[in-house]
Amino acid sequence: MADAVLQAYELYRFYRAGDEETLALRGVSLAVEAGEFVAVTGPSGSGKSTLLACLAGLDEPDGGAVRIAGTRISHRPQAERASLRARLVGVLFQSGNLLEHLTVRANIDLAQRLAGRRDAARRDQLLDELGLIGRGPARPTQLSGGEAARAGLAVALANRPAVLLADEPTGELDRRTEDRVLGLLRRQAEHGTAVVVASHSSAVAAAADRTITLQDGRRT
Numbered sequence: 001m002a003d004a005v006l007q008a009y010e011l012y013r014f015y016r017a018g019d020e021e022t023l024a025l026r027g028v029s030l031a032v033e034a035g036e037f038v039a040v041t042g043p044s045g046s047g048k049s050t051l052l053a054c055l056a057g058l059d060e061p062d063g064g065a066v067r068i069a070g071t072r073i074s075h076r077p078q079a080e081r082a083s084l085r086a087r088l089v090g091v092l093f094q095s096g097n098l099l100e101h102l103t104v105r106a107n108i109d110l111a112q113r114l115a116g117r118r119d120a121a122r123r124d125q126l127l128d129e130l131g132l133i134g135r136g137p138a139r140p141t142q143l144s145g146g147e148a149a150r151a152g153l154a155v156a157l158a159n160r161p162a163v164l165l166a167d168e169p170t171g172e173l174d175r176r177t178e179d180r181v182l183g184l185l186r187r188q189a190e191h192g193t194a195v196v197v198a199s200h201s202s203a204v205a206a207a208a209d210r211t212i213t214l215q216d217g218r219r220t
């Protein structure tokens with residue numbers, strides 16, 4: 001797995017609050033190849049969101065390392081992590097993927113600008129593929145739940161990321177919209193992106209090439 005586009009080695013993450021210490025990750029390793037779709041499952045509190053945040057460089061592991069496309073993203077200043085993330089990683093959450101004061105189109109443009117790019121053709125292609133061609137001028141508050149999920153995906157894919165990390169991206173969606181979003185994630189993997197989705201949903205596990213399970217911060 002030395003050539004895996006996403007590599008995590010022995011990740012540890014501790015949270016301290018007063019005398020309380022939570023061991024959210026206890027030595028999690030993971031390698032995902034380009035084109036693979038991996039589901040991360042496990043009970044509530046098992047460390048799924050913490051793992052995804054560390055993989056995305058949104059959080060710093062206390063131990064271990066994350067490499068994306070051969071570049072270490074962990075243990076770097078926050079600004080460097082943000083810059084690497086903008087170029088290499090698409091991040092999709094259940095909500096909060098879109099800035100409320102910007103239109104859908106402007107949200108995608110912003111994601112490209114943050115990566116030092118401008119690619120209107122890619123933006124329009126994404127809006128088209130995701131069935132949002134008429135919704136480009138809409139603001140997030142004007143979108144249905146399913147439209148907002150697809151617009152969030154458009155932002156995450158704006159820069160053709162090597163790795164797409166999604167944390168419960170279908171949590172609030174009805175089954176039909178969930179299937180549509182999963183189909184889009186699948187297609188993205190078929191185009192060569194390494195896709196990692198943390199979810200409680202059995203539909204996500206069914207759509208994935210393989211599933212890893214966390215329990216108390218460890219892989220089972």
Ligand SMILES: Nc1ncnc2c1ncn2[C@@H]1O[C@H](COP(=O)(O)OP(=O)(O)OP(=O)(O)O)[C@@H](O)[C@H]1O
Nearest residue numbers: 015016022024042043044045046047048049050051
């Ligand atoms: N900022 C934080 N401060 C303290 N403890 C935290 C923090 N974030 C997460 N934890 C703890 O770390 C552990 C792992 O949490 P995490 O959110 O990664 O689990 P999860 O598997 O994503 O859960 P869920 O399925 O409920 O979203 C839990 O015990 C949680 O309470």
